[in-house]
Amino acid sequence: MASAPIPAGALQPGPPLPARPVRSAERWIKLLAAAVLLALLVFAWLDVGGSLSNLINGLFGSKGIFRSIVGPSLPPNTGAIGEGLRASVTTFCVAVLSIAFGVIASVLMLPLAARNLAPSRSAYELVRGIQAVLRAIPELIMMLLFLITVGINPFSAVLALTLHGIGVKGKLFAEAVEEMDMTPVEALRVAGAGRLQVFLHAVLPGVQNTLISLTLYRLDANFRSAVTLGAVGGGGIGFLIDNQLNDFQFKVVATYLVIMVVWVLAIERISTLLRARL
Amino acid sequence: MLGPAQQDESIKWSGAVAPDHSLSIRGVRKSFAGTEVLKGVDLELAPGEIVAVLGANGCGKSTLLRCAIRLLEPDAGEIRLCGRDLASLRGKELREARREAAVVFQQIALVRRRSALQNVCCGALGELPLRRSYASNAFPHEVRERAALALQRVGMLDKAWQPASTLSGGQAQRVAIARAYCQRASVILADEPVSALDPRAAEDVMELLADLAHRDRLGVLVVLHQPELALRYADRVVGMLLGEVVFDAKPPEVSPQRVAELYQHLHGA
Numbered sequence: 001m002a003s004a005p006i007p008a009g010a011l012q013p014g015p016p017l018p019a020r021p022v023r024s025a026e027r028w029i030k031l032l033a034a035a036v037l038l039a040l041l042v043f044a045w046l047d048v049g050g051s052l053s054n055l056i057n058g059l060f061g062s063k064g065i066f067r068s069i070v071g072p073s074l075p076p077n078t079g080a081i082g083e084g085l086r087a088s089v090t091t092f093c094v095a096v097l098s099i100a101f102g103v104i105a106s107v108l109m110l111p112l113a114a115r116n117l118a119p120s121r122s123a124y125e126l127v128r129g130i131q132a133v134l135r136a137i138p139e140l141i142m143m144l145l146f147l148i149t150v151g152i153n154p155f156s157a158v159l160a161l162t163l164h165g166i167g168v169k170g171k172l173f174a175e176a177v178e179e180m181d182m183t184p185v186e187a188l189r190v191a192g193a194g195r196l197q198v199f200l201h202a203v204l205p206g207v208q209n210t211l212i213s214l215t216l217y218r219l220d221a222n223f224r225s226a227v228t229l230g231a232v233g234g235g236g237i238g239f240l241i242d243n244q245l246n247d248f249q250f251k252v253v254a255t256y257l258v259i260m261v262v263w264v265l266a267i268e269r270i271s272t273l274l275r276a277r278l
Numbered sequence: 279m280l281g282p283a284q285q286d287e288s289i290k291w292s293g294a295v296a297p298d299h300s301l302s303i304r305g306v307r308k309s310f311a312g313t314e315v316l317k318g319v320d321l322e323l324a325p326g327e328i329v330a331v332l333g334a335n336g337c338g339k340s341t342l343l344r345c346a347i348r349l350l351e352p353d354a355g356e357i358r359l360c361g362r363d364l365a366s367l368r369g370k371e372l373r374e375a376r377r378e379a380a381v382v383f384q385q386i387a388l389v390r391r392r393s394a395l396q397n398v399c400c401g402a403l404g405e406l407p408l409r410r411s412y413a414s415n416a417f418p419h420e421v422r423e424r425a426a427l428a429l430q431r432v433g434m435l436d437k438a439w440q441p442a443s444t445l446s447g448g449q450a451q452r453v454a455i456a457r458a459y460c461q462r463a464s465v466i467l468a469d470e471p472v473s474a475l476d477p478r479a480a481e482d483v484m485e486l487l488a489d490l491a492h493r494d495r496l497g498v499l500v501v502l503h504q505p506e507l508a509l510r511y512a513d514r515v516v517g518m519l520l521g522e523v524v525f526d527a528k529p530p531e532v533s534p535q536r537v538a539e540l541y542q543h544l545h546g547a
Contacts, residue, residue, distance in 0.1 A: 187387035187454070190347060191461050192377035192404020197411055201400050205389045 073254035080255040084237060088259050091236030094157045094229070095222040101158070102165030103215050106173045111199055113170055114177035116185075119195070128174070135167030143229045157226055157234030164225075169218060176210040177203060209278040216271035220264050227260055299358070300325050300465045300497030301379070306345055306355030308338070315341045317521040318355070321499075323465065328491040328498040330508035333518035334541045339501040342518070343467050346499070347379045348372065360464050377404045380458030384470040386450040388442035394453045395438040398425040401460035421460070428456040432486055448479025455486060459494075466490065468500040472507065480504065484511040505537045519543070 044050075058064055109127055111117050118124035142160035150156045184202040193201065230238020237256055244252045301323040308316040315338045323329050331339050344350040346357060348364050357364045360378045367375050380401070381387075388397045396414040402421045403411055410418055417425075429435045432452040442450060451471055458466050468487060472480035484500075488511045491498040502508045508515050509529040517525040517532070517540050525536055 181385070183383050183385045183387040184389045186349070187381060187383060187457070188400055188403060190349065190376060190379070190381045191401050191457070192373050193400070194373075194403075194408070196408055197403045197406075200412060201392075201403060201414065202389055205391045208391060 069250055073250040075251070076254035076258055077249075077251040078255065080252040081259070084240065084256045084259040087230075087235070087237040087240050087256075088263055090154055091226045091230055091238060091260075092223060092263065094154050094161065094226040094234065094236060095219060097158045098161030098165055098226070099215060099219055099222050101162040102169050102218075103211075105162070105166045106170040107204075107211070109166070109170050110173055110177055110203070111195065113174035115174075116178055116182060117195075117199070117203065128171070131167045131170040131174075133167070134163050135171065137164065137167075139164045139225050139229060140232065143232055143234060147233050152233040152235075154230075154235040157229040157236075160229060160234075161222055161225055165218070165222065169214065172214050173207075173211055176207045176214065180206045213275045213278055216275050219271055220267040223264055223267055299323060300327075300360055301346060301499065302356070302358040303342070303346060304356045306342065306357065307353045308341055308345055308350065309353055315521050316345065316352070319518075319521070319523055321516060321523065321526070323497040323499050325464065325497050326491055326495040327513045328488050328500065328511060329514045329516060330512035331499065331501045331516045331518060332503075332505055332508055332537060332540055334543070337518045337540070338521040339518055340469050343381075343469050343499065343501055346467060347376050347381070349381075373404065377461065378463055379465040379467055380461045380463035382451065382454050382458060382466060382468040382471045384473050386442075386447065386474075387454055388445075388450055388457075390443035391441060393439050393441055394429060394434060394445065394456075395422070395425055397442055397453055398428050398456045398460045401425070401428070401457040402462075404461070424462075425456070425460050428459040429453070431459055431490075432456045446479070447475045448482055451475065451479075451483050452486065455483070455490070459490070463496070465497040465499065468498065470501050470503060473503060480507060487511070505534075 060066055062068075106113075109131070112119075112123045112127040113131065115124055118127075139160050142163055143157060146156035146159045150159060180203070184206060185198055188198045188202045226234065226236060227238040227241070230236040230240075231242035233239070237260055241253055241256045241260075244250075244256065299322045301321070303319060303321040305318045305320065306316050307314065307318055315336075319338070319342055321329070321331075321342070331342070333339050341350060345352040345355075347359065348357070352365075359375060362375045362378075364372065364375060388394075389400070392400075392414060399414065399417045399421050402417070402424065406418070406421070410416060426435060426438065429438055432455050434449060434452050434456060437445065437449060437453075442453065445453065454471075455466070466487065471487070472483050475483060484507050487498050487500060490496050491513070500508075500512070509532060512529060515525075515527060515529055515532045516523055517536060519540055520543070524540070525532065
């Protein structure tokens with residue numbers, strides 16, 4: 001079949017491009033950055049006692065994870081499914097409650113935490129500073145503190161995850177507001193609306209989808225964190241995994257891990273579906 | 279004995295007679311980082327009048343509009359909105375005085391997730407306590423009725439429940455004007471309201487603004503980049519060049535040459 005004729009001039013060469021400006025300083029900066037990065041990696045490897053033989057032995061050696069743990073874990077103990085499911089529901093409850101409390105606190109902080117809404121620079125700096133501190137303290141450390149004050153129970157995990165979550169979600173929410181289109185906000189301000197009215201009628205509806213999306217995105221992360229905190233006294237499936245590992249009951253642990261993975265994948269999938277519908 | 283509404287009126291027009299001008303700008307100056315953007319601008323806007331401001335980019339049109347309601351703080355000059363000196367007001371008083379003016383922006387200033395009706399109701403936020411405006415379904419019946427009337431006035435009543443995100447540019451701009459109407463403002467300040475619209479929608483919006491000025495006795499100040507629309511719909515055309523008003527005349531008195539001069543310096547002609 002004959003191809004369509006190519007219009008005259010279509011294949012003519014374009015005009016020569018002007019020479020790309022070469023900035024010697026830029027080249028040196030890139031080289032220096034690469035050297036610093038390489039040095040950092042080498043230092044980190046040495047500092048943690050990195051060794052290739054340890055890596056291979058740890059994975060595939062006679063005492064490696066595959067032979068000494070994965071092998072004895074199979075097949076998983078199906079008798080532990082019921083108890084695992086019950087405990088995983090507790091873990092899910094920890095994740096949901098901490099997300100809910102974190103979202104409420106982060107939204108309440110928004111009028112001060114977002115630069116474009118804050119009434120003064122000092123109020124903004126104060127709130128963002130508090131959020132930075134909450135973010136800087138790892139969940140596990142917070143959990144250890146709450147174990148002392150609240151006791152060994154899932155509610156300690158809720159509190160630890162909530163406080164750390166306020167630091168993370170507070171920042172993410174504030175940044176979403178800072179990037180929003182401010183025209184509707186300005187329009188309502190001109191109409192004489194007060195700060196709270198502007199917040200309720202222009203800011204929140206403007207970022208609602210982003211906030212829901214960020215919350216759903218954080219839900220599976222919170223579930224994983226709840227498992228970890230469970231192992232140090234926060235209850236749920238993390239607590240069971242820790243107990244069974246201490247007793248070398250790898251088949252039971254395998255069952256719990258499967259349950260945990262199913263939960264995480266399900267939450268991830270549902271949150272992706274919901275976010276796509278926003 | 280005066281009813282509440284009449285008492286409000288008597289407070290609003292604190293002088294013996296109502297002011298002649300909805301908006302009076304005298305000698306307003308504004309600088310940004312040492313560059314003087316407004317160099318002593320004078321402008322009067324009467325009730326029932328539509329005034330178009332023409333000028334090249336950067337000549338100070340939008341700055342003037344923002345200074346007119348103190349969204350930007352002028353460095354010097356006097357601004358009277360419905361007879362009240364805005365410069366002397368602060369906080370709540372300023373907010374209340376500013377309610378006499380509504381702004382229609384170039385970008386669509388609607389909350390996209392809310393319906394047209396909910397957006398229009400927001401025009402009344404300034405007069406509502408928080409307990410009657412904490413959510414869009416908490417607006418009083420009277421405000422909803424007024425919003426419906428406003429939508430009818432701009433020919434958008436059939437789209438009342440449509441989310442703002444689904445409206446065309448022209449429709450959204452009409453809803454923004456309805457919000458200004460629901461605000462019961464005496465002055466509408468429109469900052470390039472038709473720049474993002476196709477020619478037909480632009481004409482519709484300009485026709486609506488002129489109609490609001492003439493039938494509802496609102497003062498309408500509109501910044502435009504389309505001289506032909508200014509000459510067709512405005513009662514007066516103000517030309518601005520490098521921060522100064524170079525002409526303020528009725529459309530028949532504005533020659534194409536005078537308009538062209540506003541833009542010539544940009545292109546070095």
